Amino acid sequence: MDYTATALNHDPSTLVDAKIQAMLPEAISLLRRLVATNSINPLFPGIRREDVIGGETACGAMLADHLSRFGFASETVAHDPERKNTVMRKSGTGGGRSLFINGHVDTVAPFRPSEWLDGNPWSATIKDGRLYGLGSTDMKSGLVAAALAASALDAAGVRLKGELQIHAVVGEETMSHELGTSSVLDAGFGGDAAIVVEPTSQPRPLSVTAVSAGNFNLQIDVKGYGTHSGNRGPSIRAGGEGNAAGVNAVEKAMLVVQALQQLEQEWGITKSHPAFPAGIFSMVPGVFHGDAGVPSVGYLAESATVGYLVWYPPNERPAAIRAEIENHVHHASQLDSWLRHNPPVFRWESHWPVFDTSTDHPLIQSLVADRADVLGALPAGLAQTHSFNAVCDASFIAEKGIPVAAMGPGDLRCAHAVNEFVQLTEVSDCARILARTMMRWCGVA
Ligand SMILES: [Zn+2]
Structure with a gap:
């Protein structure tokens, strides 16, 4: 790997991996609190705003509070004052490329709520290595994986050259990007590249995704x-x-x-x-x-x-x-x-709109190499990048001319369905991939 490390004269990813493993229980407890928080999109069909308003903002605040212990400052952007987007940022030492991670905190309304595990879509129950609940796959676990990667880098003493931001946005499930992702970018936040941590489970977990229809x-x-x-x-x-x-x-x-x-x-x-x-x-x-x-x-x-x-x-x-x-x-x-x-x-x-980032782009190449480093190389002949079989906010990031990829934990087949869950090992695997790409893209001081 090419980290041009000076302060660390060895590959820091081994130490970062150890920190991710050690900090995983804390990350899972954060994920449980996020999933237990009802953050249904207030504009979702059939939902009364007064029943759910404030859930999105509360989720952003939980993430910001967690990351404040690892050198991240936070700001909010709110087109609708009761639906705050949270931007967490940590400046780099200088001379590196900046990167931001995007994830939405809103969820759809639960499908057939009484049929969920424990009769409760917000139970955040852990069973057989899976965490169940609305938003676990789509996509609170992606945001937690990003937070885990960022906090492990900090704990490992890795300083990035370029700035790192994490955007916890509202409104994705109703395509209200002007309230969410686009409003954050229009407020001046962003970076040289972006990763949207939606569940890219197809054709296999944590697929590197460069394009959507x-x-x-x-x-x-x-x-x-x-x-x-x-x-x-x-x-x-x-x-x-x-x-x-x-x-x-x-x-x-x-x-x-x-x-x-x-x-x-x-x-x-x-x-x-x-x-x-x-x-x-x-x-x-x-x-x-x-x-x-x-x-x-x-x-x-x-x-x-x-x-x-x-x-x-x-x-x-x-x-x-x-x-x-x-x-x-x-x-x-x-x-x-x-x-x-x-x-x-x-x-x-x-x-x-579509997003369509060249598979030759260094961001995509970095994710492909870092995925192989963590999960093993794919057999020769198999495609290294894939399409997202849904739509996501990557499209609205691409519209601003920012190179963007999607890669995140969770299983798209259980998103918007009864008993949505995330496999917890995918959260730490995703954090390991993200931490590597953060180092490779932003540079290590
Ligand atoms: Zn989603």
């Missing part, structure tokens, strides 16, 4: 002509009055769904990216609603809406994706006598 929330509204259901015959059968008798928006929206299924199939052939398995770029119709303005089957529906999640590849421009979808539906609509004159209306509700 982008997604859109797309709502398509289709108009009908709502009339009594008895008009169905004359509206669709030969010899009837056709559209003048009524138009069922539900069935017109089905034409849109079919058109997009066809385009999706084409995407399976035309859209690819080396970091993603075939067929991942897709259009998922997740919500379908239509009626005549009353919840009754006695009508031809007056309007219908289909809600889509559209996953597109990192190597395509979002504007081109939007145009491709709208053009395809437009052309399909020309084949229908109603849709031709009553075109579907597109509402592009939200956009989560």
Whole structure:
């Protein structure tokens, strides 16, 4: 390893590893307190703000309090005064590159809460080497791994040349980056590179992740002509009055769904990216609603809406994706006598951009080497970096032109699910990788 160590004339990682091992119980107790704190995102669907407000801020304060013992000063950035982002920072001795670690403290609402271990999503129970609870995987354990790495470096007497920051942000689970990650960066915090400690469990724990797909929330509204259901015959059968008798928006929206299924199939052939398995770029119709303005089957529906999640590849421009979808539906609509004159209306509700850091970037190369150092080299022929099969705040860091990677403990399959857990060995393994990359990237004084 190239640490250009002067004060330490040996590889400090052995000593740092020993400190991580010794300090692990304290880190686990911090993680238990964080998981036991309800920090559901107050904007999450179905949640009342007054029931959960303050949890995010409390989690940030716990981390800041812990790190204050290891030379970290803390500041808060709050777009919403009751939802504070916490920035913990320790300046370097000078002459090194700076680095920041990003993790969100908000969680989703618990899925089927009564079915959780001990009937409590905030139990923070430890069983068989796993810590259970909401936010354990997604992603309080990532923040604790970063804090463990930083405190072990301090305890081992390692001084970094470049500044190290840890950002505990709010709002990720509702894409409220303007309240969280982006507001912290806009306030002037940040660094020369960033690591987001989301659970990168696929295809194996603590995978080094350099890229994620982008997604859109797309709502398509289709108009009908709502009339009594008895008009169905004359509206669709030969010899009837056709559209003048009524138009069922539900069935017109089905034409849109079919058109997009066809385009999706084409995407399976035309859209690819080396970091993603075939067929991942897709259009998922997740919500379908239509009626005549009353919840009754006695009508031809007056309007219908289909809600889509559209996953597109990192190597395509979002504007081109939007145009491709709208053009395809437009052309399909020309084949229908109603849709031709009553075109579907597109509402592009939200956009989560991609992040796509070159696998040759020294940050990615450092993480790959440090992961191999801690967990052993991957067999020859296997990819060393992977894609994140979800979205995260790395996208909004990349939008600021900052090179970013994702790597963190936890299992994405149990995030947003019953009995979310984190394997505790992954927390210390992650801390060991992060500590190495902190030293390699920032330089050791
Ligand atoms: Zn997350």
